[in-house]
Amino acid sequence: MAYQAVIGLELHCELKSKSKVFSKAINGYSEIPNNHIRPLDLALPGTLPVLNFHSYKEALKLALVLKCEIPEYMVFDRKNYYYPDLPKGYQITQQTAPVGINGELVIDLDGKEIAVRIHDIHLEEDTASLDHISNVTLIDYNRSGVPLIEVVTYPCMHSADEAVAFLENLRNILKFTEISDADTKLGQMRCDVNVSLRYEGDYDLRTKVEIKNVNSFANVKEAINFEINRQTKLLDEGRGNEIIQETRRFDEETGTTISMREKVEAVDYRYFVEPNIPKIKIKEELLKELKSEIPMLPRQRKKLYIDEYDLSEYDANVLIKDKDLADFYQECVMLEIDPQLASNYVTTTILSYLNKDNLNIKDLYITPEMLKVILDKQVNNEISSKQARELIDQVINEKKDVEEILKNKDVSQISDESELLKIITEVLDSNESQINDYHNGRTNLFDFFVGGVMKITRGKANPTITKEILTKELEKRK
Amino acid sequence: MTINEAKNIDLEEIITKSNEYQKKYNLFVTIISDIKKNNLNGPLANVVYTTKDNFSTKDILTTASSNTLKNYIPIYDATVISKLNSLGAINIGKTAMDELGMGGTGLTAHTGPVINPFDETRIPGGSSSGSAVSVATNLVPFSLGSDTGDSIRKPAAYLGVVGYKPTYGLISRYGLIPLASSLDHVGVFTTNVYDVALVVDNIKGLDENDMTTFDSSKMDLLSNLKDKVNPKLFYIEELGDVPYFQEVIKKLESTGIKVEPVSIDINILNALKPTYDCISSAETTSNNSNLTGILFGGMGEGESTEEMMIDYRTKNLNSEVKRRFVIGSFVLQKENQEKYFLNACRVRRLIVENISDLFNTYDGLIMPASGGVVPKIKELDSEVNEALENNLLIGNFGGFPSITIPAANIDNLPVGINLTCQIKEDAKLLNIAYNLEEIINYKGVK
Numbered sequence: 001m002a003y004q005a006v007i008g009l010e011l012h013c014e015l016k017s018k019s020k021v022f023s024k025a026i027n028g029y030s031e032i033p034n035n036h037i038r039p040l041d042l043a044l045p046g047t048l049p050v051l052n053f054h055s056y057k058e059a060l061k062l063a064l065v066l067k068c069e070i071p072e073y074m075v076f077d078r079k080n081y082y083y084p085d086l087p088k089g090y091q092i093t094q095q096t097a098p099v100g101i102n103g104e105l106v107i108d109l110d111g112k113e114i115a116v117r118i119h120d121i122h123l124e125e126d127t128a129s130l131d132h133i134s135n136v137t138l139i140d141y142n143r144s145g146v147p148l149i150e151v152v153t154y155p156c157m158h159s160a161d162e163a164v165a166f167l168e169n170l171r172n173i174l175k176f177t178e179i180s181d182a183d184t185k186l187g188q189m190r191c192d193v194n195v196s197l198r199y200e201g202d203y204d205l206r207t208k209v210e211i212k213n214v215n216s217f218a219n220v221k222e223a224i225n226f227e228i229n230r231q232t233k234l235l236d237e238g239r240g241n242e243i244i245q246e247t248r249r250f251d252e253e254t255g256t257t258i259s260m261r262e263k264v265e266a267v268d269y270r271y272f273v274e275p276n277i278p279k280i281k282i283k284e285e286l287l288k289e290l291k292s293e294i295p296m297l298p299r300q301r302k303k304l305y306i307d308e309y310d311l312s313e314y315d316a317n318v319l320i321k322d323k324d325l326a327d328f329y330q331e332c333v334m335l336e337i338d339p340q341l342a343s344n345y346v347t348t349t350i351l352s353y354l355n356k357d358n359l360n361i362k363d364l365y366i367t368p369e370m371l372k373v374i375l376d377k378q379v380n381n382e383i384s385s386k387q388a389r390e391l392i393d394q395v396i397n398e399k400k401d402v403e404e405i406l407k408n409k410d411v412s413q414i415s416d417e418s419e420l421l422k423i424i425t426e427v428l429d430s431n432e433s434q435i436n437d438y439h440n441g442r443t444n445l446f447d448f449f450v451g452g453v454m455k456i457t458r459g460k461a462n463p464t465i466t467k468e469i470l471t472k473e474l475e476k477r478k
Numbered sequence: 479m480t481i482n483e484a485k486n487i488d489l490e491e492i493i494t495k496s497n498e499y500q501k502k503y504n505l506f507v508t509i510i511s512d513i514k515k516n517n518l519n520g521p522l523a524n525v526v527y528t529t530k531d532n533f534s535t536k537d538i539l540t541t542a543s544s545n546t547l548k549n550y551i552p553i554y555d556a557t558v559i560s561k562l563n564s565l566g567a568i569n570i571g572k573t574a575m576d577e578l579g580m581g582g583t584g585l586t587a588h589t590g591p592v593i594n595p596f597d598e599t600r601i602p603g604g605s606s607s608g609s610a611v612s613v614a615t616n617l618v619p620f621s622l623g624s625d626t627g628d629s630i631r632k633p634a635a636y637l638g639v640v641g642y643k644p645t646y647g648l649i650s651r652y653g654l655i656p657l658a659s660s661l662d663h664v665g666v667f668t669t670n671v672y673d674v675a676l677v678v679d680n681i682k683g684l685d686e687n688d689m690t691t692f693d694s695s696k697m698d699l700l701s702n703l704k705d706k707v708n709p710k711l712f713y714i715e716e717l718g719d720v721p722y723f724q725e726v727i728k729k730l731e732s733t734g735i736k737v738e739p740v741s742i743d744i745n746i747l748n749a750l751k752p753t754y755d756c757i758s759s760a761e762t763t764s765n766n767s768n769l770t771g772i773l774f775g776g777m778g779e780g781e782s783t784e785e786m787m788i789d790y791r792t793k794n795l796n797s798e799v800k801r802r803f804v805i806g807s808f809v810l811q812k813e814n815q816e817k818y819f820l821n822a823c824r825v826r827r828l829i830v831e832n833i834s835d836l837f838n839t840y841d842g843l844i845m846p847a848s849g850g851v852v853p854k855i856k857e858l859d860s861e862v863n864e865a866l867e868n869n870l871l872i873g874n875f876g877g878f879p880s881i882t883i884p885a886a887n888i889d890n891l892p893v894g895i896n897l898t899c900q901i902k903e904d905a906k907l908l909n910i911a912y913n914l915e916e917i918i919n920y921k922g923v924k
Contacts, residue, residue, distance in 0.1 A: 045540070
């Protein structure tokens with residue numbers, strides 16, 4: 001009998017903000033421990049949380065993007081437990097009225113549309129980070145109070161690929177909306193994965209295993225696949241009772257999951273409403289304003305690029321991988337560069353610079369306006385595509401404007417027919433035998449003659465006119 | 479001693495006097511002797527005051543009278559402290575209190591019991607015990623206290639001084655070591671109602687560090703204090719059978735003030751104490767979860783952080799505090815929360831709605847601040863009228879402004895009356911209280 005995997009994800013994602021979610025300390029990466037802290041982040045007696053309204057809005061924005069139901073009031077709750085990384089002894093989170101419930105994210109997988117259902121998203125604070133060194137533990141409170149968004153899906157996914165596609169889509173959305181930098185390398189996105197198996201066609205869920213704190217998408221994939229295999233084997237061998245509700249961790253070195261602890265009974269966090277943050281009415285106008293701030297999202301852009309701009313799916317995917325690149329491209333199209341032409345250059349010449357040094361498009365000197373100047377010249381046959389590429393290279397490398405480069409260098413095309421005729425005649429005169437061969441059927445020698453012209457003009461000959469004259473001249477020498 | 483009278487106090491004298499009183503009454507955790515006069519002007523400049531030891535004072539030991547914080551020196555000032563500092567008021571000491579504000583006896587401070595200056599066989603009342611004593615003994619003209627159940631207004635009554643807590647959110651709680659956040663209020667002790675208005679006008683206001691504060695820039699307590707009014711008051715019939723209280727009512731009525739009895743369901747009144755116990759214990763067990771000794775205050779012993787935290791809390795908290803933490807954890811547990819904690823929240827709302835409705839008809843609620851004079855230490859366990867002894871909780875449940883003023887002496891021990899008004903009607907409250915004060919004309923303890 002075949003099994004179906006049932007997968008749910010809980011994703012913690014650090015929000016982008018100037019300050020922490022309930023204190024004025026800086027929210028930012030720091031090499032130095034404990035330098036981004038205020039009294040509240042240490043839970044010094046008498047301190048009070050003050051909500052960072054930017055984070056509050058960003059959380060609402062994500063709830064809107066994920067098509068969640070939004071409550072009437074923003075309410076926070078305390079989750080009480082003792083741990084050294086939690087100085088207050090409670091975490092401020094959202095339990096009674098999360099900022100969004102019952103949402104969905106539609107993703108594309110293998111040509112199919114899949115709606116991943118979101119159980120809820122909530123805004124909360126991060127804990128401090130602990131560093132265990134032999135018999136000493138060091139506490140760094142820089143992370144204490146960093147705004148976190150937790151996205152909880154329903155157990156509705158059925159393969160590692162689906163889970164990873166969901167995560168990639170979500171990451172892209174977080175980046176496009178600038179809600180988070182969503183950098184897994186910096187631990188800005190951390191994932192808990194639930195996996196269970198059931199017989200194909202069954203409806204009821206079976207015992208699930210939770211894999212905590214998986215820190216990269218590649219690891220999510222590996223962990224899920226390992227877990228599916230492990231559970232399949234146990235079921236096949238009639239040892240289904242050995243699948244127990246437990247917390248496991250993913251071991252990167254072996255690519256396996258390892259049991260951490262059995263979940264005998266869920267911990268009672270004794271949630272109650274945070275009394276120091278008055279409930280805040282979520283106003284319709286605010287939601288309207290936030291909606292207007294949501295940029296066109298990757299999936300919509302991809303559809304636009306393919307359906308309206310006739311780009312290949314491959315190129316469309318390349319463009320939407322990065323918001324700044326996609327914005328750059330979008331601007332090119334707005335400047336009325338032909339969408340396909342713009343894509344040809346952005347996804348090749350320009351992208352190669354980004355890939356080579358791991359740069360952002362904003363790091364490059366070239367702007368959509370500059371690209372427009374260059375490509376207009378190409379479209380008007382003033383320069384060849386090769387020259388266009390060279391110009392792009394020069395703009396990027398020399399950090400100079402197009403006009404300035406052109407002033408210093410004669411790159412304009414030779415379109416003058418009499419001049420071209422002179423050169424063509426010269427080429428033909430010195431290649432009598434090739435002309436014979438051409439007339440005897442070796443028509444590919446045409447390119448050989450074009451090449452000769454280009455060699456003499458260093459590529460500046462207008463290719464269209466060159467080809468026209470060359471055809472006529474060869475005809476004459478038949 | 480009024481604030482105005484205190485303006486010319488010699489600082490050396492006050493330090494000497496503080497030390498002398500400390501020997502007699504054990505009212506301080508810390509006497510601040512590093513003080514000097516300043517060149518500031520204004521009503522509070524160079525006025526000495528004391529503050530309950532649960533206000534965070536930068537570089538000055540702040541213990542909340544708990545062993546868990548016996549070595550804790552804060553790095554920041556509470557909002558009220560910074561305001562008073564910037565006005566040139568001079569903080570001369572941190573006063574002893576019931577540990578972490580839990581209790582009303584003044585006997586549980588880690589520095590030992592605070593002594594009642596009028597009768598040492600009796601409690602001083604609490605939890606703002608040292609603060610109340612410092613004003614009652616005329617050491618200072620005012621003191622900062624905090625009031626979660628009746629911790630300012632009850633000891634004020636017992637020691638014959640004025641005790642006020644404002645509308646919830648009028649005065650910032652930033653820097654107040656919390657007991658129960660939804661019930662905690664910062665307030666003051668003074669010797670007269672005028673001084674309450676004077677101090678509170680200077681320490682109230684919106685605070686960016688406390689989201690529960692509100693803008694009160696248009697509220698001026700002092701300016702309309704002396705307007706003659708003819709208020710219509712009510713008292714709760716079921717709690718009115720107290721002789722000294724009835725005498726006060728007669729006196730008020732003789733001047734034309736209307737005081738009407740209103741009956742309130744005895745079940746609601748009997749629910750005051752258990753409702754308070756439930757909510758305050760729940761909030762306090764969470765609020766005090768930072769007292770682990772991991773980061774400040776000291777460090778427990780043990781093989782793991784968990785053991786260290788357990789050791790620290792086991793050794794350093796008194797049994798009353800532990801009792802409340804256990805109750806608080808119990809009522810918040812998933813299986814109990816609906817039955818206890820959430821029901822308590824509902825009862826609280828019911829009580830508040832009841833009283834709030836009456837404020838549509840009446841200007842204020844007048845109550846006896848206690849059933850009688852301050853109890854003897856030996857008689858603390860004897861049975862009392864629970865509803866009567868906990869009536870001041872109404873003010874905390876609703877966040878209503880509430881003031882106790884001295885009413886009379888019984889066997890040379892003071893008793894007080896309490897006045898409570900609708901939220902944000904602090905100006906009206908003080909105006910009425912000012913007028914009642916004049917009518918009652920209390921002369922103090924001999």
